Amino acid sequence: MDWPSAIKGFKVYMKLERSLSANSVEAYSRDIEKLFQFAQTGEVTLKPEQITLTDLRRFIGFINELGVLPSSQARILSGVKAFYKYLLTEDLIVSDPSELLESPKIQRKLPDTLSYSDINKLIAAIDLSKPEGPRNKAIMEVLYGCGLRVSELTELKLSNLYLDIEFVKVTGKGSKERLVPIGGEAIKALKIWIDNVRVHIPIKKSEEDFVFLNRRGARLSRVYIFMMIKDLALTTGLQKTISPHTFRHSFATHLVEGGADLRAVQEMLGHESITTTEIYTHLDREYLKSTIIQHHPRN
Incomplete structure (x- = not known):
């Protein structure tokens, strides 16, 4: 079995059997390409079925020496584990060398968040006199108001907006759909963009159902959203490094700080595991700690 064929089959498996998005499939295949590169570092190129647990441990050392962060490792x-599970499932190997492989311990980093005041400043900095102004305001309101991933925002469709009952249907990781509540400010901004501006844009064929379009009538790219937010941060003089994901973190943090049930936040974010959502309880504890220190009479 050669590496290119194995990787090609793995990509098909991840797409069809695991229903992963194109971005996730590409990310997984790039990871296996790294293992392929490692397999070529010896005198003889090891085939996928020849890789042992010892080889995989050496591979960890290999990527560590390259400066790859523990989270990326x-x-x-x-x-790698998904790759060998695929090979085992397809009877291309008789045993899984990655079964006993331990992942590096990762120190969970608390995500950066913005204060409500910061978010208001960023939204207020949008120039509504420009053609893209109403659209950009709607983007910011939806990012913060619904806690969407940037890919979920760019893929948001008109047919999945249920603004009369204050919900939007979102397609998340693994093509899983979920209903997310949407608040009044985001609904207002969306309606202004859709009813007053978007209707005047000549839309490209097959792009008609996407909510957010550029001036040429095509859906917006993720890169555009990143650049737009960076520009707003510069305009307002915000000293934090922010991205679209910062608004998702802020959305979750502000909900938890306000007393929202963790399971409800998990549903809204589309987290498969409650453990992923629990990181926001750490942020909440810090908030409570600072509040107690500041306001308690014995401090």
Whole structure:
């Protein structure tokens, strides 16, 4: 079995059997390409079925020496484990060398968040006199108001907006759909964009159902959203490094700080595991700690 054929089959498996998005499939295949590169570092190129647990441990050392962060190492090893599970499922190997492989311990980093005041400043900095102004305001309101991933935002469709009952249907990781509540400010901004501006844009064929379009009538790219937010941060003089994901973190943090049930936040974010959502309880504890220190009479 050669590496190119194995990787090609793995990509098909991840797409059809695991129903992963194109971005996830590409990320996994790039991780296996790294293992392929490692397999070529010896005198003889090891085939996928010749890789042992010892080889995989050496591979961890290999990517560590390259300066790959522990969080990225863990993701790469997740891809390696999925690859060997695929080979085992297809009877291309008789045993899984990654079964006893341990991932590097990752120190969970608390995500950066914005204050409500910061978010208001960023939204207020949008120039509504420009053609893209109403659209950009709607983007910011939806990012913060619904806690969407940037890919979920760019893929948002008109047919999945249920603004009369204050919900939007979102397609998340693994093509899983979920209903997310949407608040009044986001609904207002969306309606202004859709009813007053978007209707005047000549839309490209097959792009008619996407909510957010550029001036040429095509859906917006993720890169555009990143750049737009960076520009707003510069305009307002915000000293934090922010991205679209910062608004998702802020959405979750503000809900938890306000007393929202963790399971409800998990549903809204589309987290498969409650453990992923629990990181926001750490942020909440810090908030409570600072509040107690500041306001308690014995402090």
